[in-house]
Amino acid sequence: ASGGGGEGAEAARLVGEEALDVPPFVLGLYGEEGWLSPTDICSGARARTVALKLEEQGYWCSFTDTELVVSWPKPTPDE
Numbered sequence: 164a165s166g167g168g169g170e171g172a173e174a175a176r177l178v179g180e181e182a183l184d185v186p187p188f189v190l191g192l193y194g195e196e197g198w199l200s201p202t203d204i205c206s207g208a209r210a211r212t213v214a215l216k217l218e219e220q221g222y223w224c225s226f227t228d229t230e231l232v233v234s235w236p237k238p239t240p241d242e
Contacts, residue, residue: 187234194229 191199192210204210210231214224223234 185235187232190231190233192229192231 192204193199198205204213210226214226214231214233217224217233221236223236225232225234
């Protein structure tokens with residue numbers, strides 16, 4: 164039996180923080196010779212649609228000039 168009621172909640176919070184401490188996934192979109200995967204993502208509009216679908220699932224997406232960067236959302240202060 165655990166002695167303190169808050170120990171489990173604190174441990175779960177720390178595990179949750181560690182689980183989110185992973186590098187973002189970087190999907191290359193465009194290279195020197197054009198779209199890297201033209202059968203999947205062949206335009207800026209298609210890339211944005213993919214990002215919107217990922218954001219609907221809880222991911223945070225951003226773009227560089229040639230890549231889509233996908234991360235877990237930042238935890239809010241009350242989590």
